[in-house]
Amino acid sequence: MSAQATRLESLFLLVRDGSSAQIRENAAEKLGEVAVRSSEACASILQQLRPLIVDKEWDIRVAASKCLDVVARSLRHERENVADLFALVSRTLEASCTALNLQTVDINAVVREGAPLLRSGGEEYQYATNLTEEERRIHAVKQRRLLLRRLSGAGGPIWKTREDSLTKQLLPRLNQDRMCGGAARLR
Known part of the structure; x- marks a missing residue:
């Protein structure tokens, strides 16, 4: 195993299990910097980062977003790299998450079985205008x-x-x- 791979594993370990939010965010920023310098490492980092973005712990999700922020800021001026990055992410997204593909979602089933996220019963609008x-x-x-x-x-x-x-x-x-x-x- 190369020193680069060991460093990446250590940084991912810190992102997942760091003792504080600051440690996790610093490790994520370093991962982003490594991804910017190496296109091979970038693909690997982004694939390993995907589960962390939807992790159940808030600090891990924030740290993962910091890593993506560093990568996105570096790619802002390189249009062909951005296109390659989106192509890579969309291929892995389709392979791993077919439930979120809008072409296969049954809208009628969603409307029929879905529950409202927040709904008003109208009580908040029942009041007189001349209140003391x-x-x-x-x-x-x-x-x-x-x-x-x-x-x-x-x-x-x-x-x-x-x-x-x-x-x-x-x-x-x-x-x-x-x-x-x-x-x-x-x-």
């Missing part, structure tokens, strides 16, 4: 809760405000004070 400042604040809190509930898909309360917890703590005391004050007034 307190009513506006309450309405804004309600809108945030509706949005968070829709985004998370949860049925119950998403989060509680500081006012909610204070009300929960103070309400029994207020009721007690009113009851005691009312009893004192009756006497």
Whole structure:
């Protein structure tokens, strides 16, 4: 195994298993620089980089995109290299991912079986226009809760405000004070 191959393996290992995002990004930038210098290494790096772009860890995806950024910036002025790069990537993409080929996708099945990503129930538009400042604040809190509930898909309360917890703590005391004050007034 050549020193170049060992270096590439080490850089890919750092991109995948680096202890911090900065280490991963630096390794990815070095991979991009190696890809720029060598066309043989570029094809190999891009093929090994493809699974990292869709990795489940965010830091790995960011690092992989940094590598692609370095390669793309270097190829910006070389049109024939860009065409070769796109041809290489499209061939490997078609071979490994036929599900994403738009020519083979059944649009009717997607429409029939697909689920909406985000949909409004209309509650956020139900409010009066002449609201007091307190009513506006309450309405804004309600809108945030509706949005968070829709985004998370949860049925119950998403989060509680500081006012909610204070009300929960103070309400029994207020009721007690009113009851005691009312009893004192009756006497």
